[in-house]
Amino acid sequence: MPDLPGRDLARELIEKSRGESRATPVEEMIEAVRKDGLTADAAHRLMGRLWTLERMFYYVYGGWGQGLEINDFPPSVKYLFSKQIVDESTHEMLYLDAQLHKGFVPTQKDAFRHPYGVFTLDSALAYYVFSLRNLATYPHPIRIAALNLGPKILEFGWMEGLSASLADPELKGVFESQAVENRSHINMGRRIVEEFVKEPVEAELCRWACAIAKRDYNRFLGELSAFVLGREAPAPPAPRRQVTD
C-alpha cells in the first residue's frame, strides 16, 4: 500500500466525528424511545422528516455533480459518487415505504402533501440542505470529506443507537438495513481524502467544511428530535410573495 498523502487527515476527521457521534441532539429522542416507545404519530414525524431530507439529496448531489468535470478524477471516484447517489435514493424509498406500509399516508402524493413530508424553507432541514449545496463550488474531495467524514459518521452513530432502542421490527429494519451503505460512504470518503487531499490548504478546507457540515447537521438533528418528541410545531409555510423588479 503506497503512503497516501491524506491518510493522517482522514484518520483525524474520522476520529473526531466518531467521538461526537453519540452526543448529538438525537440522543434525547433515543432515550425517550427507549423509555416510552414511539407512538404512531411520532414515528410518522420521524419518517416524514427523514424522507424530506433524503429527497433533498437529489438537489444537493445535482449541484455537486455539475462540478465534476471529465478527467478531474479517475473514473473510480465518479463511480463511488454515483453509488452514493443511488444509495441515498434507496434510503429515500425506505422512508416512503415505511410511511405507506404503516398506513401513515395512503399514497405517495399524500406523503408529499402531508405537513410532516413538506419541505419548509424556514427550517433547520433547509438550512442544512443549502449548506451542503453551497459546497458545490469546492473541489470534490473537500465536499466529500465534509459530508462523508462528518454528518455521515454522526448519522451512523445515532442510527445504531436508535435502531437498538426501537421495538417495531419494520422501523428498526429501516435504520439497521442502511448500516452497510452508510459504512460504505464513510469508507469511500476516507479513501478519497487519503488519495486526493495533498496540500496543507486543502486539508484546512476539509477541516473547515467538515465542521460546518456537522454544525448544520446537528442543528437539523435538534429540530428533528424536538419535532418527533412533539416539542416544536413545524414552521408554517413561507408566504408566497410576488417578486417584481
Next chain:
Amino acid sequence: MPSLKIDHERCTECRMCYIVCREIDINAVYVDLDPLHRIEIDLQKCTYPGCTACLMYCPAEGSIIEVETGRSLVPPPPEVWQEP
C-alpha cells in the same frame, strides 16, 4: 390468481417498476429491508393481471416472472400487453 416475482439474477435494479407502481398508487413494489435493499413485489398489493404497468416499463428481459408458470413476462407477451 397468477402472481409476479422478480428474478434477481436478471434484474438490474433500475427501479422503474418501483416508480410506476408508486405513481399509480398500487405500491406493491417495495425495497426489502435487508442490507442488499433488493426490489420485491408485495403479492397482497399487486393486482396482476389487472395491472401490468411494471412489465411495460421493465427494461431487463426475464427479470419479472409469473410465479405459477415460471414464464418470463419481460418483454410482455401479447396476451398480457395492456395499452397504458
